[in-house]
Amino acid sequence: GDSVTQMEGPVTLSEEAFLTINCTYTATGYPSLFWYVQYPGEGLQLLLKATKADDKGSNKGFEATYRKETTSFHLEKGSVQVSDSAVYFCALSLDNTDKLIFGTGTRLQVFP
Amino acid sequence: EAQVTQNPRYLITVTGKKLTVTCSQNMNHEYMSWYRQDPGLGLRQIYYSMNVEVTDKGDVPEGYKVSRKEKRNFPLILESPSPNQTSLYFCASSLAGTGGNYGYTFGSGTRLTVV
Numbered sequence: 001g002d003s004v005t006q007m008e009g010p011v012t013l014s015e016e017a018f019l020t021i022n023c024t025y026t027a028t029g030y031p032s033l034f035w036y037v038q039y040p041g042e043g044l045q046l047l048l049k050a051t052k053a054d055d056k057g058s059n060k061g062f063e064a065t066y067r068k069e070t071t072s073f074h075l076e077k078g079s080v081q082v083s084d085s086a087v088y089f090c091a092l093s094l095d096n097t098d099k100l101i102f103g104t105g106t107r108l109q110v111f112p
Numbered sequence: 113e114a115q116v117t118q119n120p121r122y123l124i125t126v127t128g129k130k131l132t133v134t135c136s137q138n139m140n141h142e143y144m145s146w147y148r149q150d151p152g153l154g155l156r157q158i159y160y161s162m163n164v165e166v167t168d169k170g171d172v173p174e175g176y177k178v179s180r181k182e183k184r185n186f187p188l189i190l191e192s193p194s195p196n197q198t199s200l201y202f203c204a205s206s207l208a209g210t211g212g213n214y215g216y217t218f219g220s221g222t223r224l225t226v227v
Contacts, residue, residue: 032213043116043202043218044155051213089154093212098143098162099170100212104154 002027004090006103013080013110021075021106023064023090031092033057033066033073034100038087047075047088080110114139118203118219125193125226133188133222135203141217142208144186145170146178148199149221155202161186162208193226200224 007022025031032051036044048057053068062077073090090103116137125131137144145160147170157170161180175197177189186205190197200223204216 034212034215036216041220043220044204044216045218046215049213049215091212098206098208098210098212099145099157099160100216102147102155104152 002031002092002094002101004092004101004103006088006090006106009087009105009107011106011108013108015082015110015112016079017110019075019077019080019084019108021088021090021108023073023075023103025071025073025090025092027071027092027094029094031094033064034091034093035062035064035073035075036089036091036102038089038105040086044089080108082110082112084108085110114217116203116205116217116219118201118222121220121222123222123224125224127194127226128192131190131193131224133190133201133203133224135186135188135219136184137186137203137205137217138184139205139217140183141205142183144180144203144205145216146176146186146188147202147204148172149202150199158188158201193224195226198224198226 034049035047037047038044048059050057050066056065087105091100142163146158147155159178161167203219206216
């Protein structure tokens with residue numbers, strides 16, 4: 001079935017380090033891909049998205065490129081801040097549905 | 113402010129005692145959904161609704177009920193809660209027919225403990 005696989009966390013980094021969180025997917029058809037972020041004690045918020053192959057989503061210094069050939073949508077940021085500490089979820093939606101399928105989430109901890 | 117409001121934020125209850133978690137949105141969204149979040153499992157969909165009086169099962173519907181009598185409200189009902197329903201619950205809404213491409217709006221969550 002359709003699914004999303006994320007790297008396990010926690011990911012622990014020092015401030016200003018480079019971040020990569022891996023995400024791969026399995027889907028029939030042509031999914032849209034998303035990254036959501038969950039700050040402590042809050043609901044999820046949409047961080048960025050890409051709706052077709054080779055699209056790059058970006059927001060708040062984060063980027064992810066929709067790679068159809070490797071079925072991946074890795075999240076990157078060049079210089080993380082303490083305030084980026086959160087849980088990051090990769091997700092997909094399929095043509096003709098409004099359902100989001102989530103990965104298991106990756107916790108990021110950034111230390112000063 | 114556009115938002116999804118869930119209540120309560122925290123709830124401790126005993127096995128078998130019926131409870132309802134409320135969810136309300138003020139964005140006129142057609143699509144609403146309930147998820148549960150468990151460590152190592154991510155978010156799993158419980159039920160969803162495409163519009164008033166239209167509801168359907170998600171991936172883990174057992175032990176839950178929902179209703180959609182009004183567009184803004186989508187309550188989650190646990191008729192006879194059990195300890196395996198201890199979890200963090202999220203309600204979400206979006207425009208229907210968009211494949212989630214405009215983003216889901218999530219509530220702040222309800223942490224339920226069943227003892």
